Amino acid sequence: xxxxxxxxxxxxxxxxxxxxxxxxxxxxxxxxxxxxxxxxxxxxxxxxxxxxxxxxxxxxxxxxxxxxxxxxxxxxxxxxxxxxxxxxxxxxxxxxxxxxxxxxxxxxxxxxxxxxxxxxxxxxxxxxxxxxxxxxxxxxxxxxxxxxxxxxxxxxxxxxxxxxxxxxxxxxxxxxxxxxxxxxxxxxxxxxxxxxxxxxxxxxxxxxxxxxxxxxxxxxxxxxxxxxxxxxxxxxxxxxxxxxxxxxxxxxxxxxxxxxxxxxxxxxxxxxxxxxxxxxxxxxxxxxxxxxxxxxxxxxxxxxxxxxxxxxxxxxxxxxxxxxxxxxxxxxxxxxxxxxxxxxxxxxxxxxxxxxxxxxxxxxxxxxxxxxxxxxxxxxxxxxxxxxxxxxxxxxxxxxxxxxxxxxxxxxxxxxxxxxxxx
Ligand SMILES: Cc1ncc(COP(=O)(O)O)c(C=O)c1O
Numbered sequence: 001x002x003x004x005x006x007x008x009x010x011x012x013x014x015x016x017x018x019x020x021x022x023x024x025x026x027x028x029x030x031x032x033x034x035x036x037x038x039x040x041x042x043x044x045x046x047x048x049x050x051x052x053x054x055x056x057x058x059x060x061x062x063x064x065x066x067x068x069x070x071x072x073x074x075x076x077x078x079x080x081x082x083x084x085x086x087x088x089x090x091x092x093x094x095x096x097x098x099x100x101x102x103x104x105x106x107x108x109x110x111x112x113x114x115x116x117x118x119x120x121x122x123x124x125x126x127x128x129x130x131x132x133x134x135x136x137x138x139x140x141x142x143x144x145x146x147x148x149x150x151x152x153x154x155x156x157x158x159x160x161x162x163x164x165x166x167x168x169x170x171x172x173x174x175x176x177x178x179x180x181x182x183x184x185x186x187x188x189x190x191x192x193x194x195x196x197x198x199x200x201x202x203x204x205x206x207x208x209x210x211x212x213x214x215x216x217x218x219x220x221x222x223x224x225x226x227x228x229x230x231x232x233x234x235x236x237x238x239x240x241x242x243x244x245x246x247x248x249x250x251x252x253x254x255x256x257x258x259x260x261x262x263x264x265x266x267x268x269x270x271x272x273x274x275x276x277x278x279x280x281x282x283x284x285x286x287x288x289x290x291x292x293x294x295x296x297x298x299x300x301x302x303x304x305x306x307x308x309x310x311x312x313x314x315x316x317x318x319x320x321x322x323x324x325x326x327x328x329x330x331x332x333x334x335x336x337x338x339x340x341x342x343x344x345x346x347x348x349x350x351x352x353x354x355x356x357x358x359x360x361x362x363x364x365x366x367x368x369x370x371x372x373x374x375x376x377x378x379x380x381x382x383x384x385x386x387x388x389x390x391x392x393x394x395x396x397x398x399x400x401x402x403x404x405x406x407x408x409x410x411x412x413x414x415x416x417x418x419x420x421x422x423x
Contacts, residue, residue, distance in 0.1 A: 004033045004056050006202065009313050017056065019120035021200040029312030032241065033202045039249050040213060047098065048107055051210045054245060056202045057114040061143045064098040065106045067214035069376070074344030075357070079364050083374040085219055087211045091383030092347050093390070100162040100391060103350055103381035104211065104235065105135035108204040112196060113139050113147075115203040122194040123148055123419050127184035129177040129231075129301045130158030131350070131381060133170075136196075137396055141165035146423065148193065148415055149396075150184040152176055156398060162391040169418045170396050171411070175404035176294055178305045186408035192416055199234040199308040208235045209242030215376045216243075216252045223376035225369055226257040226322075229329075229355035231302035233270060233315035235380065236261045240318040257376065259324035260369075261315070262359035264302050264334065264351075267293040270309050271326040274319060279310040298331040299351035325368070327359035334358045341379075350381025 006015040010027025023031055033056040041053045047066030048055075068088050076084035088097050089104035099106045109132070116124050125148045126136045133149035140147050141163040148169045151159060156172055171187075173180045188195040199205065216222050226239050236259050246252040263271050272286035273279075287293065287305065294303040308314040318324065338354035341347065349357070360377055363369045387393075399418050402411060 002058060003037070003053065004035045006031050007034045017119045019116055019194060021195065021197040027312065030200060030237070030308065030314060031202065032313065033206055035245070039251070040217070040246065042217070048110055048207060048210050051213050054209070054213065055111045055206050057111050058118055059114055061110060061114060063110055063139075063142060065100070065110060066098070067107060067211045068095055068097040069215045069218040070095055072345065072377075074346075075341065078340070078344055079361065080371050081364065081369070081375055082372055085215055085223060085374065085376050086345070087215055087376055087378040088347070088382065089211060089379065090347070090350065090381050091387040097383065100387055101131070101134040101138045102384050102387055103131040103135060104208060104378070105132045106138060107207040107210055108132070109135040109139040111203040111207040112201060113143060113145055116194065117145065120194050122192045124196050125150065125184050125188050125193050126196045127181045128155070129180070129303065130155040131301050134159050134161070137161045137165065137168045138163070140167050146419055148187070148419070150180050150187070152180050153401070157395070159396040160393040161396065162387070162393060164394045166422060168396050169399045169415055169422070171400045171402060171415065172398045173402055173404055176291065177300070177303055179404035181306070183402065183404065183406060183408060183411075187412050187415065190412040190416070193412060199232055199237060199314070205234060205238040205241060208238035211235075211378055212239045212242035212376070213246070216246050219374060221374070222246055222253045222255065223257045224255075224373040225260060225375045226378065227260045227262070227356050227360045227375065228378040228380060229299060229302055229352040229359070230261045230263060230270065230307070230315070231304040232307045233261060233309060233318075235378065236315055237308070237313065237318050239378070240322055256322045259319055259322045260327060260359060260363060261319070261324065262327040262329050262355050264297040264299045264355050265328045265330050267297050267303050268328045269305070270307060270315060271328045273309060274316070274326040279316045281307070281309055296331075298334045299355050301352050302355065327362060329355045329358045329362070333362070337361065347382050348385045349379060350384070353379040353381050356380065
């Protein structure tokens, strides 16, 4: 018997895990993992697998990548915050941060690869604007298996690993992130190609949720506030779900941290829908001229046009349950935040992490966060310069280059031949 079961919060059904991504009854809700242990137990494992009792997997991997939390001095002083904790999810070995591909997406990729081996049947397909794909490539390089990554042409240079691999089938799409998602979805209509699942994948959410678990263990209680930059919002949902488990545990407090989720202007669909009090994103109102907006943002990994916002247990529900807020950040504010972090903390940031910091600065300035509150700032990526000093970077070569309107049935056949020939 597994140490978890899957629950549909829509109809209450208990589901067996067959790499299950949604409720067979068709409920419009994110299925969740329910763990047998209600008290957080830290295992004597490396990195993220310390938290394996609250991950939907049986086995673990020998991988040092995991969440790291530390109490800030530099940014805390500049912001006038007495209890600012940084969840640093990138590469910074001096702080124990060993994520070689420099973003928290490795926290999603590691448990997902274990879950797919244990419960799935087929080759995983991942659509990515760069960071997620790189994280899956690294996980495959370090721990085995194969993966198909579908990325926009202009993100090709973002796919590298610090360990050489020939087990990644990279499909480059001549289009933006949304075109990439459409091609990946179409590929997955083939039975041997498995959709990774995004927000619907419990391994992905609970992997990201370890940032909250690590923070609670480090601080000794749940933080009052949680700041993160979002594209899909999956990290925000995961933080909320992890916090609910910690409340149920009973040792970390009873109040859920308020979620502060940030997007990059001018592409801010969830900010607009939330501020209008709507559960639905209305494209014409919330993301007019999407293509133009996507093209000019500083943090393009945040440009998901179909985030799990209105779905049951999605971003809207997470914000409602935590009395949360959405923030919109300009490019110049984010660029300034990146420089500031480098001076104050001594590490370079992923543009998305700079968005989160700029949002925190704004919330402090407007008085919505008080100086004594315990704040968890999830710096979701960084340390790119630092990793380049310590490790070789091997570029992933494309297996296929396609246009956004490619004939996907034929492409699926080509991809599967590639996978078989490289196994
Ligand atoms: C570095 C980084 N931060 C934040 C995000 C947003 O993550 P999500 O909206 O899935 O929680 C991404 C998404 O790719 C990312 O790469």
